[in-house]
Amino acid sequence: MDFGGFGQFMSVQVPEFVADGVRWAAMTNSTIRDLDKAVPRVDGADKVTGKALYVDDLKVDGALYGRTVRSHVPHAKLKRISLDPDFDWSDVVVVTADDITGKNVVLLIEEDQPALVPEGGIIRHVDEPVALVAASDPRRAQAAMEHVRLEVEELPAVFTIEESVAKKVLLRGDDNVYKRFEILRGDDVEQALASADYVIEGTYRTGAQEQMYIEPQGMIAEWTDAGAVRLVGSLQCPYYVHKAMRELLQLDEDKVIVTQAVTGGGFGGKEEYPSMLAAHVALLAKKAKRPVRMVYDRVEDVRATTKRHPAPTRHRIGVNKDGTIVAVDVDVLIDGGAYLTLSPVVLSRGVLHSVGPYNVPHVRVVGRAMATNLPPHGAFRGFGAPQTTFAYERQIEKAAQRVGMSSLEFRRKNMLREGDVTCTGQTLKYSVGSAQVLDAVEQQIGQAPPKGSAAPPQFASVKRGKGLAFYYHGAGFTGSGEDRLKGRAxxxxxxxxxxxxxxxSTDIGQGTFTIFAQLASAALDVDIKDVEMIQPSTEKAPDSGPTVASRTTMVVGSVVQKAGAQLKQRLLAFAEESGVQSGDVAELAKRYAEKHGELEETVTYHSPPGVKWDDATYRGDAYPCYGWAACYVEVAVDDDTHEVTVERCIHAVDVGHAIHPVLVKGQIEGGTLQALGWALWESVVYRNGRVANPTMTDCIIPTSIEAPEMETLVVEVPYPHGPHGAKGVGEIPMDGPAAAVANAVADALGQPFDEVPLLPEVICRQVSATAAE
Amino acid sequence: MKIRMQVNGAARELETEPMRRLLDVLREDCGLTGTKEGCGEGECGACTVLIDGKPVNSCLVPVGQVHEAELLTVEGLSDGELLTDVQRALVEHGGAQCGICTPGIAVTAESLIRREKNLDHARIRELLAGNLCRCTGYQRVVEAVAEAAAKRGGAGDE
Structure with a gap:
């Protein structure tokens, strides 16, 4: 499939995959009208044949290759940028902050992050963009990049949360705090803890995690004669890029057009950073007066783009001898890195989830997002919740042991049920699958495990352990977020x-297009083959809100469903008015178009009735509903090498309703393995503020060998306001498996393990230290 | 250097520097963009193609080495609009999510089921370990390949 030049590209846009009749027919004999069926994903055939076009596959005639000159020092005053006089610059376009005629910011929550550090400005992390180059040959661009000289005056830098809290250097305000949240419930928590039979305290550390989508970030820009900029890229949130570019370039709404190319994974990593790439290609293309493409190589991607926030969480829990939880006190810290970016919202979710799905009468949670000189940390599946879930599920396990109850029994005794009240004072009115997920896991444990998981080394002496974790995850934006967003489709x-x-709403692999096609076809009462999906573009579709926060099916899907139902009513009314004798809605659509042309129904999302949230006090309904999950693992720990093998993994997740059971399982299993990776193998190593392992060889993710056979249990406790009862599923599988693994390793070795990743050297260090005592 | 090779059954002859990566020649000179680059260092397997029937990371192969060789890329798997057993199973089992690793997996899996009989999950996991996938957790991929292998009767083509 030849994509042609950029001119054609602009009019055709990214090829809009259609449920191609021939290929669909080749794949299925059955009619695929029904919901709840594993219809072949609508982009499936294109993806298995190599026809799907990702940003790097798009041919753009005359496009230059752009590269980014980065700072290489973690904290410094940028005194001067100069070009090596011995290098031939004649065919190279160079952009610095001086070329920005609009506002030099990458707008997100605040306006603190520049697109390019200006001369005289402050470099705040080691891979910060300082200048841009572009040339018609990628090797020329690379060479040019290496001949841009930076004169800097280095400043003392802060690389850890502890240094930031200690105010070793002041990076922000007078305390280095980007954002602080507090949640209080019940009486004074210190008094309540003092009244408990036992108080268990621990500090739980989780490291940075790289999203490691297999497709690196990339973006293409071209300016039109009308002064508009067209951007096509690998991204999750077209309107985030749109908003940021309007601010940077000071353009009207219709002068920025952002289109998603087929995107090779996101996991949060393509939520915010694509705006940075967009800024860079837009600036280069403007100066070059030619299209510019920029695709990161793996090293640049790992070094410069956002990762999961490292987070130490201090957690205290008071329990009585009968197994009742009395009080919880949590201190959450996350490392925001060099700019504020999304850290306040990540912190918010982390804090809101930090007490867990338990009845706790007395609560105090304090959370702070801290400034450091690491590249900014950002969105990654789970968004703060995996960090605090790790802490509370280790604590719950320790508490169960302390009072002499089983892991299941202690959780069942204290878990939230329908009608119970959360730490923010939210009464859970519906769709509470807590008991069901625990029951499902317990039942599955009794079944014979499937064959096919990796076995530990054959002759090794191993110790085996079992671990459970239980958790919930708020679906959709926090609090009043959805009402502010007003997502439309x-x-x-x-x-x-x-x-x-x-x-x-973008499809980044999770299956948005298939789910939306299913929902629309069901609402219209037409065959799914009659429904086409457009590639998301700000030019062609309204702002559905970002593709984040487990909100796409639940929130935007419900809007698609309503719009479909309204459209059907319009078509039936048309039939009546015009005397068309057909109940076939697809036929009516053809007739309508012949007579009147297009017909569009747009619906805006509104929160369900009765959802109330107070941003000032952080009290109320934090989320319209929650997903519920329990994960059980069995591990073998090698006595000599301390390597951990996951021999069994059961994961039960309450998703409300599985509109597409295969896609739902795919979400659960993919999230589970990312969580197991975070628990055992995935480590981002920083040295002087820079990622020291920026390759797939060194910054490893699990292969099919480490991945256990997954026993995935889809539990359905319908959410009355979701489409057909569906609620969010994307993130929750990431939240708990790490705690289950740490609980299992602790069980195997008879001592607590309170950090992840549990690399062999981490286990070795602790086992040796314990033995020496 | 003049390179002669068979790509997806068609003879090709091109004049190029022998040290260029096969990946780049396939994508840029042959227009076969189904083969993807994920890491550029032979770790992820997104660029897997079959060279004389064996799966290889095309980012690590200088094109000079495939002179007179027979190559199969993802574009050469399906016969027109008809998907192969592997491709079809990958779609039906949800083995393709974002799809960027899928061409490499489809090509590797094709070579496996041609080569080996009796592919159980453990063996498939072992043989697919050179193809990283970040979306699926591999379960749906493994199930898809197992089904495709069973369909071929485990007899093997070659």
């Missing part, structure tokens, strides 16, 4: 008489 009859779903 449209379902339309296009000029050709076909149905079209128009939304800017």
């Amino acid at each position: 449209s379902v339309a009859v296009n000029a050709g008489g076909k149905f079209e779903v128009r939304s800017t």
